[in-house]
Amino acid sequence: MKRTTISFMLIIALGFSLAALRITEPALAADVVIGNILPLSGPVAPIGKVGREIREMTVEEINAAGGIKSMGGAKLKMIYADSRGDPKVAMTEAERLITKDKVACITGAYQSAVTYPSTEVAERYKVPYLVPVSVRDAITERGFKYTFRVAAKASWYARDQINFIKAIQERTGLVAKKLAFVYENTDWGTSTAEGWRPLAKEAGFEVVLDEPYPANAPDLTPVVLKIKRAKPDFILFVSYIADATLLMNTIAEHEVDVMGMISSGGGHSDPQFIPNTGKNSLYHFDACEWEADLNRPGLKETNAKFKERYGYNISPEAANVYASMYVLADALERAGSADPEKLREALAKTDYTKGPGMIVPYEKISFDKSGQNPQAQLVVVQIRQMPDGSIERCTIYPWAVGRAGYEPIYPIPSWKWRKASGRAE
Template identity: 45%
Template sequence: MQSTKPGAFRALAMAATAMALGGLCALASAQAKDVKIGFVLPLSGGAATIGNQTKVGAEVAVAQINAAGGIKSMGGAKLVPLFADSQSKPDVGVAETERLITRENVAMVVGAYNSGVTFPATELAERYKTPWLVTGAVKDEITERNFKYVFRPNNKATYDAREQLDAIDMLKKETGKGPKTIGLFYEGTDWGRSHSANVKKLAKERGYQISLDESYPPNQSDFSAQLLKIRATKPEALIVVAYTPDHILFTRQFNEAGVYVPYGVHSVGGGSEDPNFYKAVSPKTVENMFVQEDFQIDIMRATKDAASIDADKRFTAAIGYSINAYGGQGVSNVYIVKDALERAGTADREKLRAALAATDITSGPALITGYERIKFDENGQNTFAHGVISQNHGGERRTVWPAANRLAGVTPVWPLPERR
């Protein structure tokens, strides 16, 4: 029998060690790694209630996903949300975005609700080649800069304005009555300016006259001067763009002044979708007010999606009221992230960007916001995004547009009864 030389033993030992090390490396690479997702939201300041509702919605979705086994294509990797407070300030939002990307090494960023924050922060994310999923911000130009890393599932400002005027046109057609003049009263940052520009363009195309074009600085302490202008210009319909604190004050003073607008106040989301707004004002002061909603509040409970039903229960337990537009967006955003991660199979930013670009969601809790589909165009805009128009009836918001979305027994009040 031939003996084995000492050198052969050493070679065999080295090969065995290499195989063992290789096996350990393979095992380590198979271990699921947590995926850090950054969120830039207004957690303090004028839009804090909205930012915190979005945060709770996101936390609810993260808890659901992690409890269900995490990202299965990544070996059960868990989502780790990192929240940063923009304070509704562009410079703070940009600084926090850079911190999340460069220091926290997040896979992607979700945010930032305020258009004035989202617009510059997404420019920074694009430079760092870090995917950004927009939540809430509607400024058209956010997805009109040929960016490759920015994706928006919700409406852009053009869609919001179009829906408001579509509702006015529909009610005018249904009743044979409607406004000839429209007033614009809006907060003076990116959101308000973008919305007013779109309304003016569409109003001109549809034959409406703009009788008032008035912006105001955010966090104003008194609207008396602007209310005098509204009374003097006598708009037959008034479109309002305001965050929660401003909307509360304006609504109170508008009603105290007894201003009559025959075809109503038409608010474009913002403060008028915030439950805290309705806690702060009497139901009588908002009776018959129209709201452009990002979430069909009066039929959401009809959903049969188990995850959405569970999300509503968790959200209610955490915050004290049922899920709304902002909580719903938080839930939806996280499920969009999950969908992209599952298909990418990695938290690599480039592969995650490619997965987001290929998104096509037609079912599940990502659609809790009411969209039938989420699919991004070449600019990163979900062209299937839409809202509804509700009207406040007896302390409840009831969908009136589109007509097909009205619940049985809902009849729009048009025109409004005169003040007595």
């Protein structure tokens, strides 16, 4: 009986000891929930797909590296909302992410017309909204305190496109005098065109065509015929992937000869643009914020990882997303909290200069009082055929960062020559 009593007391003591261990055991850090608004269906869905892929890869890297260490190793948890490219849907989804999912921050939404109103929702609820790529100037010109943009503004695209046309003329001595503006008619296209007009006038160019069009148009032949009749020397584009494809292939079909064509990223930098247009895309210039051949630490390895996983290079827009996710992780680390107000304060003090996210072509990411990253800058690529027959985007401008061995081809060859030499579809 005595032995039984002692054994019973030992069991009870052991139970209390285990309970004490459980009580003193540190709790697992709660996930930091991040909302992401993307066009996952509709005509711009291919870009939304890439945006989701790069977010998933980046967050896996951040979580595998220990998560947010100042928060006990908290992991980032991504929740996605499909904007369908509709501003009203995006506003509803932003409110749902904030009120139901209790997100610490929202990222998105690629399309300026979608980002502009959805950031208003975040501002009203005082939740940070990190914008990797939407370019409408007004997004960061409303006095908002919770909106932060990594990408360049639309007016900076316009500035750098006009500067490139002037620079290539100076480099070659071949002068373009007449410009055509061809752009999709939502916020992105119209805000870029607003930047082109005064810059073109100031530089002494004649604008022979100023043509907005609906991005979801099933046929852009009328637009292309207007371009052909106007006889510009240089065409400037703002397009999504479906309309960029239609325009390029229809321009080839109607043999619209110009000295050069330059676009504004978007559809022309989408991974599907070259497969969709083949050799018709050759010699096209594209102003964008990034390219896979830039000489940046870790860029080749990051791009190779993405390409092995998804089958294509990181796009310029995706590069901004990659950098933005690391900027967000850096801000959370400094905030030590997922509280939206503390996170906003940390984002406002961002001074990100080193780390995996710095694959972009500038030396720092920070935000001015408006929430704009003033360091954002562009490069210009030209689509070229390689010695092995493959087609690649080659950085050529600024001249100091261009790919070694590749000078710009300007004026671009005529369609008659291209078709005769097998350099058109």
